[in-house]
Each structure stands twice: as C-alpha cells, then as structure tokens.
Amino acid sequence: MACSGGVDSLALAAAAGFEAPRAGLRAGAITVDHGLQDGSAQRAVELAGTLRGLGLAPVEVAPVKVGTRGGPEAAARTARYAALDEAATRLGAVAVLLGHTLDDQAETVLLGLARGSGGRSLAGMAPVSANGRYRRPLLAVDRATTRAACTAEGLVPWTDPHNSDPAFTRVRIRQDVLPALVAALGPGVPEALARTAELLREDAAALDGWADAVVAEIGGVAEIGKARAAEPDDGGVDGGVDIEQLAGLPLAVRRRVLRKLAVAAGCPAGDLFAVHIRAIDALITDWHGQHGIDLPGGIAAVRRYGRLWFDPAQPA
Secondary structure (H helix, E strand, O other), X not given: OEOOOOHHHHHHHHHHHHHHHHOOOOOOEEEEEOOOOOOHHHHHHHHHHHHHHOOOOOEEEEEOOOOOOOOHHHHHHHHHHHHHHHHHHHHOOOOEEOOOOHHHHHHHHHHHHHHOOOHHHHOOOOOEOOOOOEEOOOOOOOHHHHHHHHHHHOOOOOOOHXXXXXXXXXXXXXXXXXXXXXXXXXXXXXXXXXXXXXXXXXXXXXXXXXXXXXXXXXXXXXXXXXXXXXOHHXXXXXXXXXXXXHHOOOHHHHHHHHHHHHHHHOOXXXXXXXXXXXXXHHHHHOOOOOOOEEEOOOEEEEEEOOEEEEEEOOOO
C-alpha cells in the first residue's frame, strides 16, 4: 500500500488493513518522504505509526532525493515510483495499491486535453498497470467518499500544501476548471470524463495490440548498428523496415509502430514526443528527400532505398 497520508490513500490504507487478512493476504505499507517540505520526515514517521495501527505490516518510510528532470511534479513522481518499485521487489509484493480516485482520473483526462495529447493519454490511468504491479482499486470512487471514510474511521488526513498551490496545473484544474465545468454542465462531469477514459483505454488497447502484431511481423530488422544498405544494383537491401509496408497501415497503428521501433532502437520512451513521431511519419508519407530525424537517446530515423532505419545519430 502506497500512502502519502492524504485523504484518498489513507482511506485505502484503512480498507486494505481491514480486508487483507480476511482475504488471506498480507498487506504492508510504504510512505515516501520526498524531503520537499519542512517537517516531512517527522510527518512520515507519524504516518507510519498510523498505518501500523491500521493493521498493516511491514510499514516503511522511504526517504528519496527528488531531481529536477521534467519539472517538480514529474521529478517527484519518478523518485516516488523508484522507491515503490524497490520496496515491492525487495519485499516480494505481488501488487502495490495506489489511492487514485475518480476525481484524479477526471483531472488526468482534462490535463491530456489541455496538452493536445493522443488517445493513450486521454485514456487516463489504468486500473492495473501494464506489468500488473500497480493497481488502483478506487478509480470508480469519488473523493467525497474517501473523505467520508476517513471521518467514519476517525482518521485525520494530512493536507499537502502542494495540493492547493495554483502554481501546479493539476491544482488549477482541481480548484477552478472542474468546478466551473460542473457548474455549467451538471454534477456528472467527473463521472463522464472517467467513463470517456475507460472507453478510450479499450480503443487504445486494441490499437496497441495491432501495432504489437506488426512489430512482431517486422522482427528485428531495425537493429542499432546493423543497418546495411546495398547499392540498388547489388540485388537489394539488408535491414531496415519497408516503407510500403508501413505506408499501408492506418495512421493510428503506424504511429504506434514507429514509436515502438524507436524505443526498441534506444530512444528513451519518456523523452519521445508526438512531434518526433510525426517527423518520422513524414519520412514515409511526405518524402521529398529530407534528412534524417534526430531523436532522443542519440538515435536518428533515416529513409534510404525505400526503407526506414534507426541508426546512431551522426555528430554534427
């Protein structure tokens, strides 16, 4: 159980402490101290005591050092998940429960809309992560319910001042945008956004499966450092991916395939954005002799002899 001490994760911790032994399971907890606020270490120790009182064992405090890459929110998230992964692996946990609620899901969808993200981003958070480790059992539960649960159990959640700081985009969505939408469109807006995320997640899963099948069919022909192009009169080309094969795919599938190929070639997934994928796609659909596309991770996407290659980028 990952618990920050906030209303949602504290309510889930109480539920886990009650339900786990009745289901024949062992439930422990970890709270991550990001060290970003005065007194955070002491609060983490106090929260650990509360969690033990809820019947969770073992309970650990994980101090982390938050970097700067991607901004404060992303850096804190990276450090937090690294700590959770380490603890889960070391303790042999079959799952890590997260306290994200329906309200969090609605905010995530609105964030994706504001950023002009694709269907995968608008699909929001999955109930179960791709590797099966992270689970979000409260995605259909609103925050009012978790708040009522804490009150009923006599639990006093900690209110993170960052959660009310308008410097953060998600806070502005929570405090301003969602209430305005509810006032204008009715009280069912968060539920509608969460339902939209679920439908998009189903569509995205189908398209991802199609793309996986295409990549499996392509095989290992785009390997780094093994791209070899023969002269046309030498009888053909060894390596790369056939442009015609890619061009015949629906756009939504092709761009997923291109992303998967780029990541397999060594591009860091977190640094590979839509602008990169569109530029690679232009090598296929808008070819006019342009140079290769420099990608994160020191990789270049290049079109040669009617094929697409992912090569180590050449220094300027």
